[in-house]
Amino acid sequence: MDQSSKKRTAPRVTRSPGPSRSGRSLPDEVSRRIVNDFITSEKLSAGDLLPSEGQLCELYRVSRSTVRSAIKSLYEFGLISVRNGVGAIVLPRAHEIPHGLDRLASIDTFATETGHRAGTADLSWNEVPADAELSKKLRIPVGDPVLVVSRLKLVDDEPAAWVIDYLPSHLVDTSDVKRRFKGSVLDVLLDDENLLVDYADSEVRPHICDEPLAKTLQRPIGTAVLYLDTTVFNVRGEPVIWGRIWLDPSHFRFALRRRRFS
Amino acid sequence: MDQSSKKRTAPRVTRSPGPSRSGRSLPDEVSRRIVNDFITSEKLSAGDLLPSEGQLCELYRVSRSTVRSAIKSLYEFGLISVRNGVGAIVLPRAHEIPHGLDRLASIDTFATETGHRAGTADLSWNEVPADAELSKKLRIPVGDPVLVVSRLKLVDDEPAAWVIDYLPSHLVDTSDVKRRFKGSVLDVLLDDENLLVDYADSEVRPHICDEPLAKTLQRPIGTAVLYLDTTVFNVRGEPVIWGRIWLDPSHFRFALRRRRFS
């Protein structure tokens, strides 16, 4: 087209300014630009159409594949809808999705991201031999050592969740985990590049507080809480944590965006 | 390339046999083939590597982009992990995730897919003017007519959930919905191509059965159930259903695969 003569001085979007290492991909960068330039800037409002893919290609000087990838992200993030033959429609940003239940992240991360202060109390570390249940959940032989970490999670200094994590000792160095622990066992393991932590399967159930739990969470006996039974796996599909969490729903809203198909 | 001399007689994967209209995309077709040929066929087992992307391109005679798209689907579906420089690793117990809580589908669909029989009882249809809460949830003026559909959902003839759906009357033709209703309001709307139903935001909370609910679900008073507060939106981000569901956890397990980032 036009590169015959000179390069346009248009602010072409590139991977990053410096040594091309910002962790950000080109599509992510384009997503960010689209959000800044059109969505949060209030240049467009809910129901309006984004510029067409072709226009965005010219604007940011990237290929259509890159623009399409960026648009897909915005769609999956719930910011726009896309209609064939029409365009990308800006959605109302009213709904927040406070804690994406489908995202693998720690309570500390969720709390911090939503502007709250996460804390830990009644922390205890134990090593026990695996019983039948632990053997099944962690897929290790009965009797193998298991690190048990239990604690009360505080949000803004109020009891919010009771958490017990079970880790196969052969996978983790107990003293190392202890040293790097800042409130979340999951975060320590997520940061460890050798463990290759990848995903978790959770099951959500309602639960009624019995006396010890009620006392711990400082709620009346009989209060309804959410129980999350979670197994975290590495990329090879081996269990690395079995976690049991009892959550006070007054401190944690569990929101979820559900989509067709997928 | 290689079409100069010999053509492979390999069974090139194409969009569909007939008039190219099966609704299935090429990447979806390739995904299906990969699952059939390598994962469920037990040719590979958990921890094994899929053939490389290049090999899959040759095998199915498609471009690398198509193969990568197929692989991404398998990843998002939780069937494989992918590691840079290594390959795609088959994950264990790939074949479950009974009720993906993150998927927009009806109770009937979930029940049927898991081999159960869905039923409906105590069905009632009403039209009421929107009060303040309905006005807020459905984003319509107070007083606007709202269709209220309540019923007991049965799974294998046992009470499993109490459901109330609220629909703005201006969006739906009540008699039409009634006529096409086969147990699920959501399914009727999902099938309607004019409504453009797109996604839902749900919030999950624990709930303790009071007397009327306990009686309806035939459970003891004080039983813990899950309460799902769900708003369904169309592609323009307009609410089309507000649904309230009380679920007996003994009939519905809510599983969720959680991934990093995303």
Add this chain to the structure above:
DNA sequence: AAGTGGTCTAGACCACCTG
């Protein structure tokens, strides 16, 4: 060094929606 996945480009053609 060789092989793998990760990223990005350029271009072609199709399906859909709107005038």
Add this chain to the structure above:
DNA sequence: AGGTGGTCTAGACCACTTT
């Protein structure tokens, strides 16, 4: 008819892992 998104291809180059 013309514009928009949807799909697929071919190829280039980079980053990562293994040998």
